[in-house]
Amino acid sequence: MMTVRYQRINTVASISRGFTLIELLVALMIFVLLAVMSYGGLRTVLDARESFELHNDRLAALQMLFLVMGRDIEQAVDRPIRGNFGDSQPALQGGSNGLELTRGGRRNPAGLLRSQLQRIGWTLEDEQVQRLSWPVLDRAQDTEADRQTMAGQVTGLEFRFLDQQGQWRLQWPPSGNDDQQASLPRAVEVTLELEDWGTVMRVFQVVAGTPRPQGQS
Secondary structure, three states: HHHHHHHHHHHHHHHHHHHHHHHHHHHHHHHHHHHHHHHHHHHHHHHHHHHHHHHHHHHHHHHHHHHHHHHHHHHHHHOOEEEOOOOOOEEEEEEEEEEEEEOOOOOOOOOHHHHHHHHEEEEEOOOOOEEEHHHHOHHHHOOOOOOEEEEEEEEEEEEEOOOOOOOOEEEOOOOOOOOOOOOOOOOEEEEEEEEEOOEEEEEEEEEHHHOOOOOOO
């Protein structure tokens, strides 16, 4: 009985005495290590989430760019215009400096008295793809285009044009154009050079420039 009572007294005395400084330091170091490991795991998850969101935003921007560009090219029409200084410009022209065309299907939800045709341009400035739209087809000297940035981090924008003989041209209208050459190409190839994803290419058919089969109206 005396031995049991002595052990209980020692235990109670040890508990009431508390922790030593070494024990507190060891516990504190363990807590710090656990906190660092937890923060590292959380930081990894947050970085992965941010990268995923940036990837989705980038993909959405490029998809929208090609969607809008594809609609512009596919709805190109054979309607030349007058430039700011009265010079005649072809219905579609393009090359290393960009692309400019007349397209149909311009929306008019308010029912305004205006044409359904619109002059559209695509160009690359300061590594940003810009879509230009003019309020009128035949411009005056002070007519300016509205600009819309479609995508950034683009280092290159190139166009190629498929003629009626099935040959790809680096510019349109082709050099040495004759009367037998159609005013619109059959298709337009678009190549983007992206800083992060490399080369992306799309080909869009020009509906008005594609010959119809015989007998089809």
